[in-house]
Amino acid sequence: MQKYFNDNGEHLNSVGLYYPVHDADKNGISGGHWSLVDFLKSGNILKAKEFIEENIRIANNRNLTLLLSSEHFVDFASDFFTLLQGISFHIISFYRHPIECFVSSYNQDVKRHYLKLKLEEYSFSNAPLKPRITGESLLNWLNYFSVNSVYVVFYKKEFNVVNKFFEVLGINSTDFDSRINKSYTPSALNLKRIFNKLISIKDEKFNASLDQVLQHYSDSIDVVYPSYIDTLGGETYAYLERIYAPYIQLVQDKFKIKVCLSESAPCGRDIDSLDDIFKLIKKNRETYDFFRKKLLFQLSNSPIDSDFYLLIYYFEIGSISNNSFQLSDATLRNILSDDLLLPDLLREFSILLSEIGCHKSAYKVIDKALELRPSGPVIQQLHRKLACIIE
DSSP, X not given: OHHHHHHOHHHHHHTTEEOOOOOOOTTSOOOSSHHHHHHHHTTOHHHHHHHHHHHHHHHHHTTOEEOOOOGGGGGOHHHHHHHTTTOOOOEXXXXXXXXXXXXXXXXXXXXXXXXOSOHHHHHTXXXXXXXXXXXXXXXXXXXXXXXXXXXXXXXXXXXXXXXXXXXXXXXXXXXXXXXXXOOOOHHHHHHHHXXXXXXXXXXXXXXXXXXXXXXXXXXXXXXXXOOHHHHHOHHHHHHHHHHHHHHHHHHHXXXXXXXXXXXXXXXXXXXXXXHHHHHHHHHSHHHHHHHHHHHHHHHHHSOBOHHHHHHHHHTTOOOOTTOOBOOOHHHHHHHTOTTOOHHHHHHHHHHHHHXXXXXXXXXXXXXXXXXXXXXXXXXXXXHHHHHHXXX
């Protein structure tokens, strides 16, 4: 939405709005009016007030209404209560179902913040209870503003957010193409998570180069996505449903909106292919050589886990001395259990094959497990997930 506003000032002017231009990265991503956020973060209320007043002056001179936007504003309700004294204003915020918001937050942390954890591990950390995800940050605004001043819009991924915004303002609009930077495909996201194990913020140049490749791939393909329950797994999905229920009820009651979760993530028609991703990475030889060198260094100094086994294959590394392939402790516990039956072994083997990118083989293995144990919930979920990936 911010990219559309930033790039289409003339259209906004034509409907009576003035949106001060702000910086954005190469992919068009920004934090909106970050300079104002910076003032708020540093506690410089005087500078924040000057910023708002100067832009109100510019808007008034053009007979327009000032429009400011940042997802970070939500953390500064008390500051805005001070800043907006004597000013006519409306506060508009979007609220997304916390499960969708959490999965999106995980994707962003992998993409932008070097997160290395798998989604299941991340789900049982403190991350799902971030106030921005639960809605606590939004509810806090009601401690300073009346509910009539804070207009909350329920948002789902399939909505056109720009059209939704104009609809709230009562402005007629056509279908603006406001979508930029689709989520990484499942394969691209997992690959970025693995690459994060090799780099840090000091490697920003190559991280940005890798991001451009993965984003280009993700934008150019219409892949099949598993449902949220299959993405998270039944146990994790049920856990998140349980912890989010009271927050959702509060948001619904306070803001008089209906919050629901999409039955499934978006579905497409193309096969998500690691082969195709690595073909693109190879075209940028400097980036390819950098990550290959990083991998070789890592392999010479630590044991090989299943994540690095995937990279070994695609970077065509023939043999690694003084190291051996290692299963995770959790996988070993499952496989070595005294109670293990053949369907359990097939399930664990399928999970391992899937983790190293062998989705077709993983599907064949889990298909056999499903035949032997048709009522197994974990086997059913993995079977559906892999079916989506390979179909």
